Amino acid sequence: MIRRRSGAISLLTAGLLLAAVLQIPTALPAAAAAPTLTIVPSTVGNAFTVGQQVKLGFTTNAATIGWTVRDSAGTEVAKGSASAASLNGQLPLSISTPGWYQADLTATASDGWVTNGGTDFSVLTPHDFSTSTDTRIGVATGLGFSSGANPGLGSVPLLAMSGISTARDEAFWASAETTPGVIQFQQKVKDYKAALDANNVDFLNILDYGNPLYYPDEAPSTDEQRQAFTRYAVAAVNEFGTAHTTYELWNEWNWRDLDGPAGGTADQYIALLKTVSPAVRAAHPDVKLTGPSLAVISDWQAWFTRFADLGGLDYVDAVTIHPYVQPNDPEASVAYVNTIRSIMAAHGSTKPIYISEQGWATGTNPMAVSEPVQARDLVRGELLAFGNGVARYSGYNFMDSGTDPANVEHRFGLVRNTQDTRGALAPKPSYVATAVLARQIDELPLIGQTKFGTNGYDVAFNAGGGQSVHAVWSATPGLVNAAAPAGSTVQVTNMYGAVTTLTADAGGHIWVSAGPEPVYLRGAISGVAPSNRFALSVSPEIAGDPVSGSLTFTNPDSTAHAFTVEAGGSQTSGNVPAAGTASVPVTYPAQNSAGARTYSARVTVDGAPAALLTTSGTATAPLTVTGSHVLSSSGQDLLRLRVTNASSHSYTVAGLDWASGSGSGTLLGGTTIAAHGTASADVPLTVTAASDWAASLRIAGVAFFKASGQLRPVGTPTVATEHTVTLDGVIDPELSQVPPISLAGTGTPPVTGWGGPSDLSGSLWLTHDSQNLYLSARIIDDVFSQPNRNGNIWGGDGLQIGMTAGAPGEATRTQEIGAALTDAGTVDTWRWSPVELAGTPPGVQAKVVRDASAHTTTYEVAVPWSTLEFASGDRLLSATVVVNENDGTGRRGWLTWGTGVAEAKNPAGFNAIRLDATPAAPAGATDATFGITTTARPQCWSGAAVLPVYAYNAGSAPMDVRFTTPLGEQKISSVGAGEGAYYAFPAGGSLVAGSLTTAAYRWNNGSPQYTRLTVNYPAINCAG
Structure with missing residues (x-):
């Protein structure tokens, strides 16, 4: 199950990263030795239930162990130290509140040397799933693998404890049939199926892949090969049965083995389905066979339409799809489900839809997300699927398949790899969030899904007896009220299982904050709607200092109210007049941990707890060390x-x-x-x-702070001239003296049906000043089309720029920003990366003008350095620029300078850019009659002097240009009208003052014309 779309150091919170990585001693003297510290869970997966003693296993040769435990909100809930001998390899903790927790451990040797480490654990409310008939929540388990991606049979009880009802796994054909005609499934497969049965977990068995006994490729492509595969499929159903087992024919046929004879086509898949389905149904009429396990990638809509046209829907009991959208939020996948359903409806089918793969990887890869974001996106993906009528959902996958934080495939798991230093199978936040969801909706039928406010969702389930469970979240954080009978209680459960009970006020409402993490409301609830009655704000926090804030009560009622706010372990009271507003201060105690923080406050109104508010923030470390590759x-x-x-x-x-x-x-x-x-x-x-x-x-008395990074050669950078662009939709005349970046046929892959420069081509200029990076572009495009808005503008005509600090490949944090003139007449700007900053980028200004008669589009974009998170004085950055192409029939492709945005997200493909430190205009000369301007600008490139010279043809006919300098001569022929000629003469460590002679020759109306221009340039020394 290879995932292309996105890896991962465990970014639990920045606080953990600081505690475990930054605050450690420098290199030890040769005579010293750091103490050992190894996490060895004594309970499988460090998974506990409320009321059970939490014990964290470890081994060490240190003298003492110190610990700090934080909950999912980043709040320190336990800390202390004890002799390692007294703990005897077990750290007992008195924690019984449901949730996901991080424990930072410090092992200190008798000589004072320290080793830091940590682990994670879960505390879940007990829940008996043994008789549950709910099969909605599943996960890919990897129990059929032979590598380190297999979590082992010991993980199955952990799976069942979470409430996951279905394990999607494999019993590979090539492993089952190693002698022709003899199909014997491996004992490990039989063992994991038995373990699933014993733990009341259903099996979604993927019938997959090839067998070298019959053919060398992965996918069968002939009748003989299909018959061989069918014998294996029938044997699998014979072996594993149909009770609590569903079968999926193949995995991502439309994506795998595209170079083989089957070619991944729908026709070949249907041929296999028509062979397998009748055979297995003849032997097992009650079998549930699903497919096509569709990868939502490339031409998936056309593929699925062809599948339906060929009658594929008649051969499956449910349609399975894999709508990956990472690193974007799961709301983006709703359209995929709707498209599948519409194609099915057009073919008269109402069969169930299963999402049999969807996931978000964590880690350092640009396509990855943080671990809390993985948790919320996975739960939201499940809720959106169920709210949209999807019958089953299998997340990808249960355990991290590896430990490399940068490997895109290693960090999709809900729990950690068995070799992870934080502990084998230790929970990631997504494990707990999935377990809480399973407990909240177990065997509850769907009521429906509604939207509220801006990007708000309410997915409701019938809890019986007039009660309902509402899963509520909003990508745009705000406050909502839930309508319930006055005086009735509403149980509020956060994404990690912590419960708060509220009481509906006299008007029949309770209030909760709705943010990106779903919150569950259980009660006699009749509806959810936006509100502005309460607001909680908190000042930025510095680790080690208390943080202050305020709660504001806006009262629309005709009566006054007394209220009390509980926050940070203390209470503050206030009174709000009728139709008035009142604010009270709140304070949260100091914590030494840095990182993401969630602040909460419970509000009691007229003696009844009526509101639970939360807001997020970040506790910043008091000191940080950073390093940047810069240029003098x-x-x-x-x-x-x-x-x-x-x-x-x-x-x-x-x-x-x-x-x-x-x-x-x-x-x-x-x-x-x-x-x-x-x-x-x-x-x-x-x-x-x-x-x-x-x-x-x-620093004396303060823990050590560390930083590290990579340095890579700059090579020959593109020089960005210092120039402030006037944003008027006309290329600034000063840029005629600056060599442009040319775009023509530079797409990877090429633009579909590219007809040459008149179809799509252009010139780019990158300039800067102390406030902004400027991108100017004149694009030739025969047909202009931009039907999209905001985050989807990449699908139409428009520009995108990707940027990182330093040389290409040094930094992974990428700024990806775009601008487009939309068909609605607006100029939209958008930032896709970093994901946590996605949206309209602050301060970005863009002017885009289309000249339909000339078939040109002019772009001028100003991006503040503050938005790019870059210090312009560092002078070295890396970037790529993409021109997207759409002629009204969908995205045809793109042209690009550099790679790494339109293709696979990889900033190593960016181009190095040096910000020119000298704003003076280049020495130049112009012959307006002839129509030529020439310039010379001495520069330093990677410590070496270079003399770039340039000539711009402002006339109406092509010309030949010859540059002559003390460094040599260079001739450039056939410089077209409106084009430039450019050459850089290398000069060693320094360049003495001199002169450039530019001679230009052309034919005009059958007669030769000639001109000569001389430009004096200054000396430059690049040796120091």
Whole structure:
């Protein structure tokens, strides 16, 4: 089950990352040895139920163990220390509130050296699923694998404990039939099927893949091969039966083995289905056979239509699809389900739809999401599916298939890999969130799905006896009220299982915050609607300092109310007048952990708890160390190390130790960093090959802070001239003296049916000033079409730019921003990445003008450096620019300068850009009569002097150009009207002042014409 769309260090919260990675000692002296610390869960998966003693297993040779435990909100709920001998490998914790927890452990040796580590654990409410008939929630389990991706039979009780009802897995044909005609399923397959049965977990068995006994390819393509596969399929149903077992014919036929004889076509799949289905049904009339396990990718709509046209719907009992949308939220997949259903309806079918794969990987890959986002997206994906009538949902997958944080395939799991340093099968947030969902809706029939406000969803289930369960969330956080009989109770359960009971007020309402994480409301609820009665706001938090905020009560009633706010372990009371507003302060205690935080407040109105409010924030570490690959004004590679003090008091640096390759040193010793200040220092380096760097900050009495990264060679960068663009839809005349970036036939793959430059081509200019990065473009496009808006503008004519700090491939945090003139007449801008910042990018300005008669579109886009999270003084960044193409029949492809946005998301394919530090205009000369402008601008490229020269043909006929300098000559022929000629003369470490002679020759109306221009240029020294 290969996932293409998206890997992952476990970004539980930034706090864990800081505690476990940054705050550790520098390298030990040779005579010292750090203590060992290994997580060894004594309970499978560190999974506990309410009332059960939490015990976290570990081994160590340290003298003492310290611990800090945080809940899903980032709140410290337990901390302490004890001798390792007294703990004897078990850390007992008195925690009984349902939820997902992180435990940070510190092992300290008798000589003071420290090793940090940690683990995760779950506390679930007990729930008996043994007799449940609910099969809606499933997951891919990997029990049929032979690699480290197999979680082992010990994971099955963990699966069942969560409430997952179905395991999607495989019993591969090639493993079952190793001798022709003898089909014997492996014992491990029989064992895992028995374990599933014993734990009341159903089996969704994928009948899949080829067998080299019969053919070398993966997919069968002849009648003989299909008959061989059919014998295996019948044998599988004979072996595993039809009770609590459903079968899926193949996995992603339309995506796999596309180069084989079957070609992944619908016709070949139907041929296999027509052979398998009658055979298995003849032997087992009650079998449930599903397909086509459709990968929603490439031409999936046409493929599925062909499948339906050929009668495929007659051979399956349910339609299975894999609507991956990561790293986007699951709401984007609703349209896929609707499209499938509409095609089915057009063919007269109302058969069930199963989502048999969907998932979100966590990690450092640009396509990955954070672990809390994975949890909320998975639950929202399930709820959206059920609310839209999908009968079953199988997440991908149960266990992380590996431990590489950057590998896109390794981190789809709900629990950690058996080799993970945080503990074998330790829960990720998504495990707990799935378990809570299973408990909330077990055997409850769907009432329906409604939307509220902006991006708000309410999926309701019938709990019987006039009660209902409402799963409520909103991508745009806000407040909602739930209508319930006055005085009745409503149980509010957050995504991780913590319960708060509220009482409907005299008007028949309770209030809760609705944000990206679903919250469950259980009671006699008749509806959910947006409200603005309460608002909770919290100031930015610095770890180690208390945080303050306020709760505001806006009272629309004709009577006054007394209210009490419980927040951060304390209470504050207030009174709000009729038709008035009142605010009271709230305070949350100081915590030493940094990272994501959720703040909550319960509001009691006139003696009854009526509201539960939450808001999110981030606790910032008091000190952070960062490093950037930058360029000096002369083009010298530098490692710029910065220490930022976010706290309200100063710190004095003992030393900032750095190392890169064979070099090392200490900087900033004795430097005092003021409150809210930053200190920086540069390390000159020669970067000729990829290398690593590391830095450690030492401050007396404060834990060490570390940072590390990569350095890669810059090569020859594109130079971005310093120039402030006037956003008027006309290319600034100053840019005629700047060599453009040419786009013509540069798509990967090429634009479908590209007809040459008149079909789609263009010129780009990148410039900058102290406030913005500017992108100017003149695009030739024969047909303009942009039917989309906002986040979908990539599907029509428009521009996208991807950008990272430093040289290509050094940074993984990518800014991906686009602009387009829509058919609605608006100019839309959008940011797709980083995912947590997706939306209209702040401060971005764009002017796009279409000239229909000239078939040109002019773009001028200004992107603030603050939006790009880049310090312009660093001078080195990497970027790619994409021109998307749509002629009214859908996206045909794109042209691109650099790669890594329109193709697979990979910033290593970006181009290096150096911000020119000298704003002066290049020396130049113009012959307006002839129609030519020429310039010379000495520059430093990677520490070497270069003389770029340029000539622009402003006339109406092609011309030949010859550049002559003390460094040599260069002739460029056939420079077309409106085009430029460009060449860069290398000059070594420095360049003395000199002159450029540009000679131009052309024929005009049968007569030769000639001109010569001379430009003086200044000296430049790039050696220092």
